[in-house]
Amino acid sequence: MDEILAATMCDAVYGRLDYLDRLVTDADEPSRAALADTEISRLTRAWRDLLAAHQPDEHGRCPQCSGWRRPRQHPCSVWTTAHQHLIAADGPPAATSGRHAAAAGRPTVAMLGAS
Ligand SMILES: [Zn+2]
Structure with a gap:
């Protein structure tokens, strides 16, 4: 992965996290409820994938x-x-x-x- 692609990926991920932070703090109640329905499962899947990659070996x-x-x-x-x-x-x-x-x-x- 070259540096430009890596920087673009980092910007996209941080942008998404910023977007979610703004929704949590600024969105109305129905929007936050919708956020919980979609994003919590997405974040738990991400954590599980990350932790699986870091499971100890034998x-x-x-x-x-x-x-x-x-x-x-x-x-x-x-x-x-x-x-x-x-x-x-x-x-x-x-x-x-x-x-x-x-x-x-x-x-x-x-x-x-x-x-
Ligand atoms: Zn590790």
Whole structure:
């Protein structure tokens, strides 16, 4: 995928998310009800597809996030993000794995295991 196509895809996805955010905040009640009928199932399908791609392999590693030289143990950042937003959204930030979480100062799975 070339850079222009990738940028176009990113713009389209962010545009769709912006559109849905505007509908949630600005639309009337019937429009929001229609939104729930169509978009919630679309978003749950998207989450399921994404999580399926990040299911751990027989070694407990994420096949998408692991590199040849650097295996990534389950749960990867996709799973921890899903848990944070779908389960723990009203609580404190969930522990995540990986260098990005550590760099952001968020608790990591390794830090919680050490306590
Ligand atoms: Zn992953």
